[in-house]
Amino acid sequence: MPITVTINGHAHTLDIEPDTPLLWALRDTLGLTGTKFGCGISACGACTVLVDDRAVRSCMFPISQVAGANVTTIEGLAADGTLNPVQQAWLDQQVPQCGYCQSGMIVAVTALFKQFPRPTDEDIDATITNICRCGTFVRVRRAIHAIAEGGGGEHA
Amino acid sequence: MRKWTRRAFIGTGTLAGGGFVLGVAGVAFSPSRHSVVSDDAATTGQLTTWLLVTPDNLVTVLVPHCEMGQGSQTALAMMAAEEMEADWNLVRVKEAPATDDYANAYIARAFGGSIPAPLGRAFDYGTYRFARWYGTQATGGSTAVRGTGRYGMSVAGAAAKQMLIAAAAERFGVSAAECKASSSRILHTPSGRSATFGELASAAAKFSVPSNPVLKDPDTYTIRRTARQRFDIRSKVNGSAVYGIDFTLPGMLYAAVEIAPVYGGKLVSVDSAPAEAMPGVKRVVRLENAVAVVADSYWHARKAIASLKPQFDDAGHGGVSTESIFAAFDKSLGAVPDTPKDAATLVTADYRVPFLAHATMEPMVCTAKVEGDRAEIWAGVQDPLNARSAAAKALGMDVEHVKLTNLPLGGGFGRRLPFTYDYVELGARIGKVMSPVPVKLVWSRENDIQHDYYRPAGMARFAGALDGNKMPVAARCHYAGGGDGESVFMPYAIADKRADNRDASHPIRTGAWRSVLNSQHGFFKESFIDELAHAAGKDPFLFRRDLMTDQPRFRAALEKAAAMANWSSPLPAGEGRGIAITESFGTIVAEVAHVAVSPEGALRVRNVFAAVDCGDVVNTDTAKAQVEGGIIFGLSAALLSEITIAQGRVVEKNFRDYRMIHIADAPQIEVEFIRSDAKLGGLGEPAVPPIAPAVTNAIFAATGVRVRELPIKNHPLPRQTT
Numbered sequence: 001m002p003i004t005v006t007i008n009g010h011a012h013t014l015d016i017e018p019d020t021p022l023l024w025a026l027r028d029t030l031g032l033t034g035t036k037f038g039c040g041i042s043a044c045g046a047c048t049v050l051v052d053d054r055a056v057r058s059c060m061f062p063i064s065q066v067a068g069a070n071v072t073t074i075e076g077l078a079a080d081g082t083l084n085p086v087q088q089a090w091l092d093q094q095v096p097q098c099g100y101c102q103s104g105m106i107v108a109v110t111a112l113f114k115q116f117p118r119p120t121d122e123d124i125d126a127t128i129t130n131i132c133r134c135g136t137f138v139r140v141r142r143a144i145h146a147i148a149e150g151g152g153g154e155h156a
Numbered sequence: 157m158r159k160w161t162r163r164a165f166i167g168t169g170t171l172a173g174g175g176f177v178l179g180v181a182g183v184a185f186s187p188s189r190h191s192v193v194s195d196d197a198a199t200t201g202q203l204t205t206w207l208l209v210t211p212d213n214l215v216t217v218l219v220p221h222c223e224m225g226q227g228s229q230t231a232l233a234m235m236a237a238e239e240m241e242a243d244w245n246l247v248r249v250k251e252a253p254a255t256d257d258y259a260n261a262y263i264a265r266a267f268g269g270s271i272p273a274p275l276g277r278a279f280d281y282g283t284y285r286f287a288r289w290y291g292t293q294a295t296g297g298s299t300a301v302r303g304t305g306r307y308g309m310s311v312a313g314a315a316a317k318q319m320l321i322a323a324a325a326e327r328f329g330v331s332a333a334e335c336k337a338s339s340s341r342i343l344h345t346p347s348g349r350s351a352t353f354g355e356l357a358s359a360a361a362k363f364s365v366p367s368n369p370v371l372k373d374p375d376t377y378t379i380r381r382t383a384r385q386r387f388d389i390r391s392k393v394n395g396s397a398v399y400g401i402d403f404t405l406p407g408m409l410y411a412a413v414e415i416a417p418v419y420g421g422k423l424v425s426v427d428s429a430p431a432e433a434m435p436g437v438k439r440v441v442r443l444e445n446a447v448a449v450v451a452d453s454y455w456h457a458r459k460a461i462a463s464l465k466p467q468f469d470d471a472g473h474g475g476v477s478t479e480s481i482f483a484a485f486d487k488s489l490g491a492v493p494d495t496p497k498d499a500a501t502l503v504t505a506d507y508r509v510p511f512l513a514h515a516t517m518e519p520m521v522c523t524a525k526v527e528g529d530r531a532e533i534w535a536g537v538q539d540p541l542n543a544r545s546a547a548a549k550a551l552g553m554d555v556e557h558v559k560l561t562n563l564p565l566g567g568g569f570g571r572r573l574p575f576t577y578d579y580v581e582l583g584a585r586i587g588k589v590m591s592p593v594p595v596k597l598v599w600s601r602e603n604d605i606q607h608d609y610y611r612p613a614g615m616a617r618f619a620g621a622l623d624g625n626k627m628p629v630a631a632r633c634h635y636a637g638g639g640d641g642e643s644v645f646m647p648y649a650i651a652d653k654r655a656d657n658r659d660a661s662h663p664i665r666t667g668a669w670r671s672v673l674n675s676q677h678g679f680f681k682e683s684f685i686d687e688l689a690h691a692a693g694k695d696p697f698l699f700r701r702d703l704m705t706d707q708p709r710f711r712a713a714l715e716k717a718a719a720m721a722n723w724s725s726p727l728p729a730g731e732g733r734g735i736a737i738t739e740s741f742g743t744i745v746a747e748v749a750h751v752a753v754s755p756e757g758a759l760r761v762r763n764v765f766a767a768v769d770c771g772d773v774v775n776t777d778t779a780k781a782q783v784e785g786g787i788i789f790g791l792s793a794a795l796l797s798e799i800t801i802a803q804g805r806v807v808e809k810n811f812r813d814y815r816m817i818h819i820a821d822a823p824q825i826e827v828e829f830i831r832s833d834a835k836l837g838g839l840g841e842p843a844v845p846p847i848a849p850a851v852t853n854a855i856f857a858a859t860g861v862r863v864r865e866l867p868i869k870n871h872p873l874p875r876q877t878t
Contacts, residue, residue: 034395
């Protein structure tokens with residue numbers, strides 16, 4: 001049975017099995033490959049997207065559960081081509097190395113700011129559990145604080 | 157495809173539409189930083205590095221190295237642009253195509269001399285091993301900047317500048333000596349005339365490439381030694397970067413695979429019916445050592461592969477386990493090494509480190525399109541030429557009939573180096589079966605963790621002796637699991653230093669893991685010197701420093717790290733500092749770790765201070781990022797990661813049992829560079845080896861507990877009484 005989902009503000013009707021993880025619907029059905037596959041067991045966060053402003057690990061999240069919800073992927077964060085404050089800080093602070101985990105990291109941090117406009121180190125430690133194999137954590141933390149200090153947390 | 161001919165690579169070529177392409181003719185190793193092109197380049201040389209200057213006044217640098225996060229494509233472009241006097245805003249970078257023209261064999265020329273005595277520090281074994289892959293286009297061994305950059309890009313830039321000046325002098329009818337390059341223009345100062353690189357490009361291409369261009373005085377650098385943003389970051393923050401896993405073709409199918417769980421095992425049988433009955437499945441493909449499901453989506457392929465129960469043999473290795481491997485190591489190490497009979501104090505210790513997986517965030521992926529006697533491959537690899545050869549061999553094709561396009565890598569760390577292309581071979585074989593339909597093979601994380609080329613497990617047995625004045629007179633070890641002259645080198649003035657390799661083979665597949673053998677031996681030797689210091693009743697920093705009488709670079713780095721950490725300042729109970737220093741890939745790194753052990757025995761690494769001597773720094777920001785990343789990478793291994801073996805198989809499956817640290821576990825890191833007169837060293841790897849011993853040495857300082865086996869998580873720390 002077709003499922004209608006809203007991705008980055010656009011409605012899509014998908015004729016796929018309801019147990020299909022959101023990740024594979026995004027990547028293989030819709031061609032939105034910015035969201036990455038890392039582990040398939042919700043452990044690493046590379047596949048993080050926003051579902052109604054909440055960070056969700058899409059690799060184990062069935063497409064049936066997003067019917068009627070608003071999904072935002074990394075491609076949807078830069079409205080009209082303008083990077084969101086998190087993306088801009090990631091560019092300014094040169095956070096990514098290989099960059100593969102960073103779509104999920106950026107989305108997870110965007111969700112963090114929706115919860116905590118000025119997150120403390122403890123908020124960051126408790127909320128951001130994405131794995132980055134290149135080891136960009138020092139810059140991730142620095143960029144988060146830079147966003148908060150610049151007042152960007154309210155707009156992320 | 158045109159055949160490789162030596163002559164084709166010398167000199168310049170004119171681009172369709174104007175502009176020119178410049179190649180550097182052969183280079184030769186030279187101790188001088190300023191003289192790098194040999195006079196016989198035209199007969200011995202091989203073109204390796206290219207610059208494009210186009211009429212729009214853009215300089216495009218074609219880099220024969222992949223981008224996997226290390227930032228060396230940007231650093232190499234900086235090195236070329238610096239010598240060329242290009243306007244950095246008008247510089248672009250492109251990865252060179254996977255063709256023989258771009259084989260980066262000059263690395264072999266630069267490093268591949270005779271091998272010195274095994275314990276000498278003068279020779280960089282990691283790079284030597286790397287250089288033997290002559291004819292490849294590899295990125296590894298921390299060689300891009302110090303090899304390609306120093307011997308290729310800098311020379312290409314300087315040669316291009318000289319040719320552009322010659323073209324301008326001709327155009328203006330003046331002497332070349334009166335012209336100079338600045339901001340992508342050539343200026344004739346006396347007359348005030350100038351022309352852009354783009355305007356001069358076609359004329360410049362007619363001049364022969366100077367064989368020995370003069371390189372800039374480093375004191376006049378304006379691009380190097382500064383922080384420049386990487387070219388690839390924007391695409392990595394907006395989701396537009398196309399990694400190997402993101403590549404798609406019209407009509408493409410997807411494959412999931414299950415591989416013989418014991419390395420070397422073969423597929424015995426599989427009932428394909430359950431998968432064939434599932435939605436979207438096109439075919440079950442039986443391969444020698446694996447079974448694959450090809451379907452119309454990756455999710456369909458992934459679900460269907462899970463429905464199969466393939467039977468594999470165990471290649472006779474079903475009895476192998478972590479215990480059996482370490483028992484063999486222990487036996488091969490034999491008795492404790494001999495030490496002087498008259499020594500006042502004898503110190504002995506055994507150290508162990510486990511197998512480790514690379515666990516790149518992007519799993520292994522290969523897309524293959526096979527049509528008749530031709531094939532195209534898309535993947536993210538550290539050596540596109542060797543990967544192309546692997547695909548050609550798997551397909552039974554002439555390598556000239558295989559085209560490989562390399563894509564950005566979601567991490568490398570050595571997993572995608574030459575001769576590790578099992579996933580490319582599998583992808584090619586599946587593509588051949590499905591020909592002419594293109595197929596993208598995506599490994600699961602379980603495939604990745606269980607079918608790696610692992611960092612070898614290792615074990616070392618040390619004995620050391622102190623004389624009556626508590627001065628060390630001997631430090632000897634036997635080791636099993638691999639080692640070489642660079643990795644076992646200790647920079648300490650101890651009269652009797654020896655390290656003997658004891659072979660103890662096992663069937664687990666191993667490979668190069670970020671920092672290679674230094675990752676094991678850094679832990680062994682820097683733990684042992686710490687134990688000697690404590691046995692002598694001396695401060696571990698001062699003990700090391702006082703033994704570095706003939707090693708001024710080591711001593712400077714050690715002192716700098718100690719100063720950064722405020723080494724001698726007092727700490728509360730339950731906290732401690734540890735120090736360690738290693739040299740690898742031409743770079744010396746000293747690290748101090750500051751740890752705290754809670755009353756419950758929980759460890760936290762609070763701060764790491766790193767002092768780095770890599771000679772000189774090209775891009776100050778990416779250099780720092782590599783040190784930060786190397787410390788985090790090494791810290792995951794020190795604290796949490798291990799691959800264990802049971803019944804010949806890897807036990808760990810995914811990130812829940814092959815663990816890595818999170819941001820909550822990451823220390824604050826401070827990095828400082830020391831500019832020395834040493835030649836350029838690598839940066840991708842050298843920050844990894846010191847972190848494990850720095851942390852275990854800090855744990856000893858904090859608790860009195862000596863951790864001699866990694867990962868630290870397996871060693872319960874005592875509750876702290878306060």
